[in-house]
Amino acid sequence: MTALTQDALIERLSAIVGADKVRTDADSLETFGKDWTKIYAPKPTAIVFPKTTEQVRDIVLLANEHQLALVPSGGRTGLSAGAVAANGEIVVAFDYMNQISDFNAVDRTVKCGAGVITEQLQNYAEEQGLFYPVDFASAGSSQIGGNISTNAGGIKVIRWGMTRDWVAGLTVVTGQGEILRLNKDLLKNNTGYDMRQLFIGGEGTLGFITEATMRLTRTPKNLTVLVLAIPELDDVMKVLNQFQGSMDLTAFEFFSDKAMRKVLARGDVPAPFDSSADFYALIEFEAVTDADMDLSMSLFEQCVENGWVVDGVISQSETQAANLWRLREDISETISEWTPYKNDISVVVSKVPPFLNDIDEIVTREYPDFEIIWFGHIGDGNLHLNILKPDALAKEEFFERCAKVSKWVFEIVQKYDGSVSAEHGVGMTKKPYLKYTRSAAELAYMKAVKAVFDPNNVMNPGKLVDL
Amino acid sequence: MKVLVAVKRVIDYNVKVRVKPDNSDVDLTNVKMAMNPFCEIAVEEAVRLKEKGVATEVVVVSIGPKVAQEQIRTALALGADRGILIETEEKLESLTVAKLLKAVVEKEQPQLVLMGKQTIDSDNNQTGQMLGALTNMAQGTFASEVAVDGDKVNVTREIDGGLRTVALKLPAIVTTDLRLNEPRYASLPNIMKAKRKPLDVTTPADLGVAMTSTLSLVKVTPPAERQAGIKVGSVEELVEKLKNEAKVL
Numbered sequence: 001m002t003a004l005t006q007d008a009l010i011e012r013l014s015a016i017v018g019a020d021k022v023r024t025d026a027d028s029l030e031t032f033g034k035d036w037t038k039i040y041a042p043k044p045t046a047i048v049f050p051k052t053t054e055q056v057r058d059i060v061l062l063a064n065e066h067q068l069a070l071v072p073s074g075g076r077t078g079l080s081a082g083a084v085a086a087n088g089e090i091v092v093a094f095d096y097m098n099q100i101s102d103f104n105a106v107d108r109t110v111k112c113g114a115g116v117i118t119e120q121l122q123n124y125a126e127e128q129g130l131f132y133p134v135d136f137a138s139a140g141s142s143q144i145g146g147n148i149s150t151n152a153g154g155i156k157v158i159r160w161g162m163t164r165d166w167v168a169g170l171t172v173v174t175g176q177g178e179i180l181r182l183n184k185d186l187l188k189n190n191t192g193y194d195m196r197q198l199f200i201g202g203e204g205t206l207g208f209i210t211e212a213t214m215r216l217t218r219t220p221k222n223l224t225v226l227v228l229a230i231p232e233l234d235d236v237m238k239v240l241n242q243f244q245g246s247m248d249l250t251a252f253e254f255f256s257d258k259a260m261r262k263v264l265a266r267g268d269v270p271a272p273f274d275s276s277a278d279f280y281a282l283i284e285f286e287a288v289t290d291a292d293m294d295l296s297m298s299l300f301e302q303c304v305e306n307g308w309v310v311d312g313v314i315s316q317s318e319t320q321a322a323n324l325w326r327l328r329e330d331i332s333e334t335i336s337e338w339t340p341y342k343n344d345i346s347v348v349v350s351k352v353p354p355f356l357n358d359i360d361e362i363v364t365r366e367y368p369d370f371e372i373i374w375f376g377h378i379g380d381g382n383l384h385l386n387i388l389k390p391d392a393l394a395k396e397e398f399f400e401r402c403a404k405v406s407k408w409v410f411e412i413v414q415k416y417d418g419s420v421s422a423e424h425g426v427g428m429t430k431k432p433y434l435k436y437t438r439s440a441a442e443l444a445y446m447k448a449v450k451a452v453f454d455p456n457n458v459m460n461p462g463k464l465v466d467l
Numbered sequence: 468m469k470v471l472v473a474v475k476r477v478i479d480y481n482v483k484v485r486v487k488p489d490n491s492d493v494d495l496t497n498v499k500m501a502m503n504p505f506c507e508i509a510v511e512e513a514v515r516l517k518e519k520g521v522a523t524e525v526v527v528v529s530i531g532p533k534v535a536q537e538q539i540r541t542a543l544a545l546g547a548d549r550g551i552l553i554e555t556e557e558k559l560e561s562l563t564v565a566k567l568l569k570a571v572v573e574k575e576q577p578q579l580v581l582m583g584k585q586t587i588d589s590d591n592n593q594t595g596q597m598l599g600a601l602t603n604m605a606q607g608t609f610a611s612e613v614a615v616d617g618d619k620v621n622v623t624r625e626i627d628g629g630l631r632t633v634a635l636k637l638p639a640i641v642t643t644d645l646r647l648n649e650p651r652y653a654s655l656p657n658i659m660k661a662k663r664k665p666l667d668v669t670t671p672a673d674l675g676v677a678m679t680s681t682l683s684l685v686k687v688t689p690p691a692e693r694q695a696g697i698k699v700g701s702v703e704e705l706v707e708k709l710k711n712e713a714k715v716l
Contacts, residue, residue: 126483222499226655272652300655313652316541317501318481320652 004066006045013048013090016058021049021096032093033085035078036138037429038339039399044071044085051096053171053179053210059092060208061177063458071460072204074146075117077138079342082150082203082427082463089461094145097210100124108216109168109185114145114209121214130216133160137329145209151201153423155329158379159250162423164200166215172199174207175454185213198449203425204460206453220250224287225315225324226296228303229277230254233360235308237353239281240379242306243299247292251284252379259331259373259386266334269326275311281378282328284321331375338388339395340373341402345413346382346422355416359385359409366405382422385409410436426464434465468615468637470513470522471577473568474506474542475559476535477588486689493588493687502538505583507545508643511650512613513581514546521615522579524548528571530564532556536666543661544653550666557671557678561589565597570674572602577638579620584609584642595642605635609644 004012013022023032024046033042050056063070069089076083085091094115102111108130112121118132118139125132134147136154146152148170152163160166169185182196183189199209230236236254243249257278264271272280287293296314303309315321347355363372367387376383389398410420414436421430421437434443446465453459457467478484479499487494502510516522527542528551529535539550553567572580585592599606607613607622611630614621615637623632625644635641653661671678699705710716 221497270649270652273654297655297659301659304656312655314655314658316544316653318479318499319501319504322481324652 004068009066009068009090010046012062013046013059016062017048017050017055021051023047023049032073032076032091035076035081035083035427036336037079037081037084037427038395039429040081040084040086042085043088044091045088047073047091047093049093049096053173056092056173056208056210057177057179059090060173060175060458063090064175064177064456067456068458069461070208070458072145072149072208074115074143074149075138075141076146077142078146078150078427079344079424080150080421080427080429082425082460083146084428087462092208094143094210097145098143102213103128107168107185109213110216111211111213112144113211114143114148116144118142118144118147125216126219128216129219131219132166132214132216134163134166137332144212144214148200148209148212149202149204150425151423153377153380153382155251155253155325155377157377157382157423158252159248160217164197167196167200167212168215169213170196170199170209171211172207172209175456175459180207198453201425203427203464205450205464207459220286222287223250223284223321224293224296225321226281226283226285226300227272227313227324227327228281228283228300228309229273229275229311230279230281230309231277232308233279233356234353236279236281236378237349238306238308239283239303240349242303242308243283243285243296244379246299247285247295249283249285249379251282251377253282253328253376254378255280255282255328255331255375256373258371259335259375260327262334262373263327263330266330269330270323272313272324272327273311277310279374280327282324328375331373332384335373335386335388338371339398340386340388341399342424343385343406343409344382344422344424345385345409345418345420346380347413347416347418349379349381351416351418352378352381352383355412355418356383358412358415359383362405362408362412363387366408377423380422381418406433413437428463431464431466468516468522468578469524469526469575470516470579470581471572471575472506472509472513472525472527472542472547473564473580473582473594474510474527474529474538475503475583475586475588476500476529476531476538477503477586480504480587484689486687490686490688492684500534500537502541503583503586503588505585505587505643505645506538507583507650508645508647509581509583510542510545510547511648512610512641512643513579514651515648516579516613516615517546526551526575526577528553528568530555530559530567536668539666540658540661541653543664543666544658545651546657547664549664552666552668553671553674554668555671555678558680558684560680560682561591561594562597562681563671563676563678564594565601566676567671567674568594568598569601570676572598572604574674579615579637580604580640581613582640582642584644595640599640602640605637605639606642607633607635607639608642610641611644611646613641613647 032047033044071085071089073093097113098115170182371388373386479501513525525547527547530553612623
């Protein structure tokens with residue numbers, strides 16, 4: 001193994017992808033070296049833009065030859081620093097692998113390059129009269145490769161599941177530089193270990209996904225949105241049970257009044273009603289017939305009679321549905337101004353109420369001076385706890401204080417058999433806390449798996465699991 | 468004071484409009500329909516007048532197929548008092564609509580007629596004006612502010628290069644522009660109450676208006692698809708292309 005000089009490195013990379021697909025300018029290094037976390041300063045050596053699976057393989061072989069660290073880069077909307085290059089790594093950006101091809105109407109599948117943007121796939125599906133159901137606030141930037149590597153969830157999981165459920169087949173380049181075609185897009189394929197599943201949510205630590213065959217489904221009909229005002233946190237789950245007991249929901253989201261006030265303060269999203277409550281639930285369902293509408297009305301009435309809900313609105317048009325969704329979807333972007341400390345935790349749905357009470361007690365006790373913003377996919381048992389940085393406090397001190405309480409929060413997660421990262425992945429920010437969700441034996445097996453696919457530790461080193 | 472509001476059922480503003488393969492019309496199969504956004508603004512304004520105690524009754528009228536009752540119910544949920552549907556399956560033209568509305572005006576004798584300045588499906592922007600001509604009522608179009616003052620209504624109009632305020636003698640017709648107000652959501656309790664509000668169904672024949680058509684739709688075509696852009700290497704190349712390819716220099 002020989003070290004490469006910077007010039008030699010650029011020359012070797014250029015030989016693989018072409019000189020115009022290697023960038024070392026300061027702007028690119030800054031942009032492509034980070035994701036939405038603002039904790040680590042980006043410091044990559046070079047950014048390389050492959051166009052084919054074979055080029056990715058050659059980059060990986062080069063990395064093995066010279067012990068170079070590679071970081072995959074998609075839409076860089078991650079929230080766990082899984083795609084951050086802060087240690088002189090080479091960033092492999094998939095922006096040019098953005099082709100959609102091989103649509104198959106019978107199988108209802110379509111092939112996507114790793115760099116296809118989520119919204120591009122959603123729009124493509126719509127043009128075919130079909131639907132790609134995985135959706136979240138960053139769908140306009142995030143890429144399919146990144147979605148799969150982090151098993152992205154989002155706002156429709158209650159009905160359509162996570163990204164994992166929509167991957168029919170994968171082409172990956174392993175850390176050893178081998179190209180694997182996994183699962184051949186089959187619906188049924190019981191031929192042993194399904195290695196596809198290791199790469200889904202693998203955060204690029206075993207290999208890089210270069211292409212994926214994604215499943216599509218029928219388009220939902222007349223999605224209708226309710227927003228309900230709920231004074232007590234405990235009652236949010238009762239409302240969920242009431243609705244879920246009678247109808248199939250496509251979303252059940254919750255957010256606190258503080259979260260909504262931040263979004264309304266932007267001035268471009270209308271308030272749902274004059275009344276206010278500490279919490280709100282956003283419920284979405286398919287209103288196919290008048291009976292569906294009537295049912296939702298009577299469920300609302302029952303919730304009011306039980307004293308859980310004090311007010312509510314329902315969308316009368318797609319425009320209104322979209323505006324109501326913004327109350328929930330714009331939260332993350334709106335509060336990013338306050339450099340929030342983010343937690344993305346989950347438990348099984350039945351344990352949400354006691355779990356929430358425990359967490360709420362801790363954060364109000366330990367953060368009396370901090371602004372706490374609650375929102376999340378509560379119908380999936382997934383909560384986003386955000387703590388906003390007070391202006392007066394330095395970033396370092398703020399994160400230090402948060403980290404202290406994180407430990408207590410994660411101990412509660414452990415007590416309830418929950419997850420320290422429901423959908424944001426592990427990356428660097430959640431790595432120290434993995435033990436609260438994964439046993440020592442599990443972590444040892446994860447290391448062993450990493451060693452099989454990436455023995456030289458060139459694939460996204462320092463993320464998820466250390467070799 | 469009685470206020471009459473006209474609302475139309477149109478393709479939802481958020482829907483991507485598709486043209487039928489034979490270019491005969493816009494494809495409306497399985498497409499979400501909703502109240503025309505300008506009509507929503509008119510309903511909101513009427514409800515606000517009622518909340519201020521200026522209006523005593525808000526009557527909402529729509530012309531269209533039976534399902535247009537949905538949009539009337541929405542208006543009732545927003546705060547209108549009763550609805551009238553003039554049921555017809557015929558294609559609607561501005562002049563026919565104006566004649567039908569004239570018949571309703573004669574029957575209801577409102578002091579103020581509020582309507583959208585245009586509908587987002589046909590984009591004509593003429594029904595309010597036609598109704599003004601047919602009824603000899605004063606008209607204030609493109610309203611961004613409406614203030615009733617005794618037997619007058621002051622209407623601030625959005626015109627090229629600024630605002631113009633006109634004082635109209637009641638009864639009058641006002642057509643709404645986007646900035647007049649921001650319509651509220653229909654609250655669930657009000658939607659339930661709206662189910663019990665009266666909604667009368669009538670027909671053009673009952674009102675003595677013939678649905679004669681003077682227009683025929685020749686062809687509907689989607690806008691030209693946007694061509695993919697290119698990246699140029701230098702300012703010189705850009706100038707060269709602007710001169711020789713785009714021919715704009």
